[in-house]
Amino acid sequence: MKPPKVITLGEVMLRLSTPNHSRFVQARQLDVTYGGGEANVALSLAHFGIPAAHVTRFPDNDMGYAATALFRTYGVDMSHVVYGGDRLGIYFLEVGASVRPSKVVYDRAGSSFATIEPNMIDWDAVFGDATWFHFTGITPAISQGAADVCLQGVTEARKRGITVSGDLNYRKNLWKYGKSAAEIMPALAAGCDIVFASKGDMEEVLGYQITLEKGDKFTAAAAALQGKYPTIKKVVNTKRNSVSANHNTLSAMIYQDGVLHKTGTLEINPIVDRIGGGDAFAAGYIYGAITYQDDKQALEFALAASVLKHSIEGDANLATVAEVEAVMKGEVTGKLAR
Amino acid sequence: MKPPKVITLGEVMLRLSTPNHSRFVQARQLDVTYGGGEANVALSLAHFGIPAAHVTRFPDNDMGYAATALFRTYGVDMSHVVYGGDRLGIYFLEVGASVRPSKVVYDRAGSSFATIEPNMIDWDAVFGDATWFHFTGITPAISQGAADVCLQGVTEARKRGITVSGDLNYRKNLWKYGKSAAEIMPALAAGCDIVFASKGDMEEVLGYQITLEKGDKFTAAAAALQGKYPTIKKVVNTKRNSVSANHNTLSAMIYQDGVLHKTGTLEINPIVDRIGGGDAFAAGYIYGAITYQDDKQALEFALAASVLKHSIEGDANLATVAEVEAVMKGEVTGKLAR
Amino acid sequence: MKPPKVITLGEVMLRLSTPNHSRFVQARQLDVTYGGGEANVALSLAHFGIPAAHVTRFPDNDMGYAATALFRTYGVDMSHVVYGGDRLGIYFLEVGASVRPSKVVYDRAGSSFATIEPNMIDWDAVFGDATWFHFTGITPAISQGAADVCLQGVTEARKRGITVSGDLNYRKNLWKYGKSAAEIMPALAAGCDIVFASKGDMEEVLGYQITLEKGDKFTAAAAALQGKYPTIKKVVNTKRNSVSANHNTLSAMIYQDGVLHKTGTLEINPIVDRIGGGDAFAAGYIYGAITYQDDKQALEFALAASVLKHSIEGDANLATVAEVEAVMKGEVTGKLAR
């Protein structure tokens, strides 16, 4: 069997976050890292030991170079990054506490990735030894060019028999370039083998709301989605309950062949960093799907990975496979070993 | 109707706190801010968009200048500050955790505010366009001069038909200049429209303990207070339960016309900064009283403001009106919006 | 005589600088402040005790609010700031050392100020009690809208008999919106009483190069400028010699009525922060022109102010009048007094 190699595509932003729960107006320093929904997946997979390359476009300046460097640190293959355009997108993060939510201010308009265009990527080089392609619903929401490149990626991947996963992730504050998710997402969904999606995300793609008198609405939506896009074999999702800004609980579910399987619920308290929890989940699931025979194990691994991510500063999951497997086996008490 | 403008009077201290829960003996850096019970109210109100000026006395040195600058940052009118005297009062704060309480070491003797004297303040200028005057029981406890100036403020405010609120706040470790609270506070209470006070605070002013076989003692105390000082229309208070140094719960109550109204109880976990929780409450109530028709809404706003303050570093509440209203409406799960 | 009040107009950016001379790729924190050529002048003047208001446009988000707060800290009147547009411009600063120059990466395209338009400013309110208006050549270089607003400011100021100073400051990397400096600057220069300009800046405005076989070229350029724009009474300039990234020398000169006057040269070693040295000079000159009878004293004050600025972190000069006057009188040895 061909050794696994995962390709991810999407924007990477400079992340500037306030230290020690301070408010933006108080901050005299901002903590610096770089992240993006898809690149976080690549980083987490590389950290798990799965070869992973990220495809994106960076400005040809120090900010672009520093973003490249951050992902190289953790072993992500950045050789397919395209340089050009005007600026690196930025997001400012104010870290909340207790009843005060964290706050994100996006400053991503006009970024190098937003001005990406089809055929800027050498897909033959990118997909040469690839076995898996992952994208998210954020990319097509950024600009027509980004949507076109994303569709190109899906199409080129399918053409080569590469597994395609898509995190449908609907963000209504994006989608400002004149197209709606309903116009763009179906073609992308149609190219997926696996989707990460909540009921709402699926409704956005289906173009209608699921209404049921009885029965599980997520199951119904997944069935509808699969009915419409038969290449989709699995729908994977998490359920988060927010007790406070620093205390959440998390569980996961997978729909396949008409059947919904759910995990138990894990406590996350305190949350060190909430950002990237979903990306850690997707990376965990991809790792699990590649590694285990059993989808349920993949799901448990994904949940454990996501829970661990919340204890790690930054966008990306720096947990090891051994650490994730320990949580997966129930070692959730954080007991010091020495 | 005249647009609102709130005047506050009181000492501002340099606050030096240990970072990262360290003990005083461990600290190689101290975090710097400036605060005082009344100035914190002004700052919070200015942040809510209510014009507010703070009246105090600072030494004519860099510490006084930096204190002025801190309050100007958030839009407090500092043009009525009087410069003179020897030093800025200081309080050292060691931040506790779990069973270990935070610890305050005061070093405020001989401060410029402690040596303030009547007629140092140009009350005509201060109260020119003012609609509300707020003081606390800390000021008259500092020195005879401070008590005199505080009474002057109350008297001058009443003379001009300005609403007067007083946070009766009894601190037994102050009151060292030869007078007791019982000698000084009645004249001040007599000038208030609204008081913030616990049962104990009221007993200190009344000069006797409330004993009841049945019924609510706070209500009884408030009724007694109002009986003695009929200008007092409302008595407002909070009830705090301390689970640990970083986990409290908070509720609020208001007594008016013989009726006690209570809010529900909110969780605060973790506490980022406990200091100024009461000042945020007072500012919230004043904002609410100015803005809403309904006292109950004002009380809910005050409670939400105080709870949010506990998530913010420093003495003062940097929450916005929108954030407070969200908590007031039950959004207490700290869920990230993006 | 009318008490002085200075109005400045221009963009304010979020400044993100690397701590401890680190390179961008190394930085895990960035130091935060806010600055802009004209706003720095206002801040410095306010710090000297001259009332000053800054006119600009900020996004209606936390970045805009924090920028407002920074200038309020130091007493700048920010009540004329207009809120709107998409983003706060940013500049990234990597602090150099020895042979390695500091490096600035601008990320200011599409800022709220760049999309300012004529008539967004209420000039009657702005110029109500003003006596001086200051702008720089950076503003008209940003966008047509910014250039229009700048010209409007100059015109409205002249109409009211307000002194106008312009720092002609030609930055070739700006001017990207389709107009050249030669098309825009003359109308602005024509409105000035005083200009801050190097020979090169003046040539840009004149539209030709000064060539002389003998004699001082700066003097010739200033004479030519004054010949063309007779409202200009004085041309003021600094001469900087760069020994290394942290060691410069500085002197100043003023041309008036055909005569050039030069100061002596001061050492700056080490430079704590090079940014804003020219703005501190302009503010110093304006302070001096308002305060002293003698232009030479104003020039000495301006030079001393600029030299002191280089010892202060951030864009703006936080030296006091007493400190500047001490340097002006030759106290340049940095001797500790106690």
Added chain:
Amino acid sequence: MKPPKVITLGEVMLRLSTPNHSRFVQARQLDVTYGGGEANVALSLAHFGIPAAHVTRFPDNDMGYAATALFRTYGVDMSHVVYGGDRLGIYFLEVGASVRPSKVVYDRAGSSFATIEPNMIDWDAVFGDATWFHFTGITPAISQGAADVCLQGVTEARKRGITVSGDLNYRKNLWKYGKSAAEIMPALAAGCDIVFASKGDMEEVLGYQITLEKGDKFTAAAAALQGKYPTIKKVVNTKRNSVSANHNTLSAMIYQDGVLHKTGTLEINPIVDRIGGGDAFAAGYIYGAITYQDDKQALEFALAASVLKHSIEGDANLATVAEVEAVMKGEVTGKLAR
């Protein structure tokens, strides 16, 4: 009665821990302190006001000097430290959160203490005015030399009628020099008046597992231990329950004359620093045994001391006697007094 003086013996390591819960790979700074199981006991006792000296071996370099300085800061008598050997042992600490446990990487091989040898210590000088000697099971696990010196310490102490306490603390990852705990520990246990030991620790010394159909296994093990080593008068122990990396509960027990006494259970949430919790307990018990008539009070003091330690950064307990006694009396809500 002779005034108390406690002697402790053992390795001190440089501790390098990641700030802000960061992972090792993320850390660009490491927090520095120095600690060791026995030295932590000495520091805590000195902080309680009990004269205490620590005996160890440090390299004759800046790391050894800095370690000495740290313990001197808190009043530990370091005059019996022997200098020599190659290096100071190091332990790296990654601070966990939620489900992610803290992680310790030891780098202590070849340390100056590991190469200690009998007769390097001047026991007459060390024990001159001593009344108590404390060691732990870590020391004999390090090297033959360390085991020999430890036994020498116990023997010399007994010879002089000094009370001996041993924390039996079995760490299976140590014991790499060719001897097992079962070969070395009995001789040490035989010299103790008081032992700190869990059931597992005692089984290691006894050389067999306690199996019981009914009854308390800890009691049975303690009885067996006392049966075998009749000098042991008391066996003291804690019971920790780990809810998460930052939330534990703790209780304590003491076995004496066939009777087991248990304390109630205290909550620790959040844990600021887990390391040294057991050492703080031992120090607390020793303080209590010296100070109180009643063993139960000593146990309560020990438990309160250990709980407080968890709120303090670093290896050692910087709580005061007054603070410990407050917790001991039930003041566990962390309420701010001012």
Added chain:
Amino acid sequence: MKPPKVITLGEVMLRLSTPNHSRFVQARQLDVTYGGGEANVALSLAHFGIPAAHVTRFPDNDMGYAATALFRTYGVDMSHVVYGGDRLGIYFLEVGASVRPSKVVYDRAGSSFATIEPNMIDWDAVFGDATWFHFTGITPAISQGAADVCLQGVTEARKRGITVSGDLNYRKNLWKYGKSAAEIMPALAAGCDIVFASKGDMEEVLGYQITLEKGDKFTAAAAALQGKYPTIKKVVNTKRNSVSANHNTLSAMIYQDGVLHKTGTLEINPIVDRIGGGDAFAAGYIYGAITYQDDKQALEFALAASVLKHSIEGDANLATVAEVEAVMKGEVTGKLAR
């Protein structure tokens, strides 16, 4: 010969300094240490291996405890510290650069040391094994009580045949309690064997100005001083030239038996910390006088010690004897050895 032990007497203050050359108004953290002219001498001597005890009075609170701890860190015997009074004196330090001098704001009024009184010190215990007593002119300038205790110290030391050195150090901003230096200093000078004094310091003690048509004024002043106070055997002094706030030069001189000896001049560039340079010199001279036969060597050691101090953060000199001797031998190029 009796082994050396040095006693110092004087106030210790909490020092709060701005990091990274920031101005007071900018500082969001202040660096913390503790220092005082005489205690710095004790610390430096202890660091050189000379037993040293410091006598002072601290408040019985966490600030006093932390000050004690700082000096214990470096081996100073703090067992003679008296606890009582209201507060620890504070000095705020803003660190200058280039033409901007460092700035000190004192906040020491009403300190525990200022309210010290005769007979609070147990001189028998203090001077039991002492061979040297050192004080400075700062102490008698603080308060009548401090002056009385200082004179008591000198008298008790002389009584016991202990060498007395005094740093005459005249600070005109002190001396506010109603006495002048001229009234108090003569009795203290009369008790000295060695004085550290500039010409100006000596004039203050002599009560008149030295005027000379030719010849060296320092020599004349020293001769006059010795003439008046024949117990004074040596007058030692430094000469500092300030090029900028971070670049000074330093040389030293000693007068003895009518002869003046001068050292060469050393460069100090950059200065890491200017405070305590004179104390490091005094400590260096005392070390040299104890250790070397030759006064010139003692002077060279003192100069080298002081120069090294300027490269070390904090009030006190943490250079070792080996490092000082290296500079003394001309190793001043800062060349890295490895």
Added chain:
Amino acid sequence: MKPPKVITLGEVMLRLSTPNHSRFVQARQLDVTYGGGEANVALSLAHFGIPAAHVTRFPDNDMGYAATALFRTYGVDMSHVVYGGDRLGIYFLEVGASVRPSKVVYDRAGSSFATIEPNMIDWDAVFGDATWFHFTGITPAISQGAADVCLQGVTEARKRGITVSGDLNYRKNLWKYGKSAAEIMPALAAGCDIVFASKGDMEEVLGYQITLEKGDKFTAAAAALQGKYPTIKKVVNTKRNSVSANHNTLSAMIYQDGVLHKTGTLEINPIVDRIGGGDAFAAGYIYGAITYQDDKQALEFALAASVLKHSIEGDANLATVAEVEAVMKGEVTGKLAR
């Protein structure tokens, strides 16, 4: 022509340095990076855009992983790193200032690299596409195993026609495993095409001292070396003059075919980080030799690279080719461009 790829071999250590010029005993944090003489060369080359791989041995723990990550950040190929052994070597760095030199404390005994053995490296894989091999005299000084592996590297490289450069760098404090440099170095020198060596380094290899009545001793040594080892075509060296710990000057020289060529001298003031200056020089020379036709240009590039390195924190040179070329062309005044 084959595209360049450089292989370096050698130990990488964890570097722990004191921030802000503090002394070891003062440091409460240590700054973390990873470096080694040869790995620094690889990093610098990768940063210049030359493919580079580093060969070393790391412990299979978090310290080894973090060291790998640091070099991956900057694009060094770390795929040939071998994992095993006990620990990562450490060096502690105290950063000096003025007359106080920086201080290095090594703690590298027993490191994973010190216990490397021949045949642990897969030389076929390592040298597959390599064109250049670089080592230093530090490696054979560490242990017999390291010396054996180094010689193996040289031999295998030569076998494949790969250019070999060696930095002869004699460190007398190493060489503790029973062999002298004179026994080991000749075989290594014999394999070099290019050596970096001072006169002293060459004498160590030659086994005798160069004595000359007239003429240049470096030239004589280089001629002797080349005479003995005719594969050596060039001897390259730097000459450093140390004015103070933060002010050095640097020039360079190259000997080839009997001719010595020298560059001019550049000022370095201030030095941000002295460590790795020589490695930056070697990397600069290798880059120059690969890129330019002319050895003199290569030498100028190397000198400029080394000078720039001194302005950059950490072991490795993060200057770009464009920056080095600017200095090489005389842009040494650190003038800000914008």
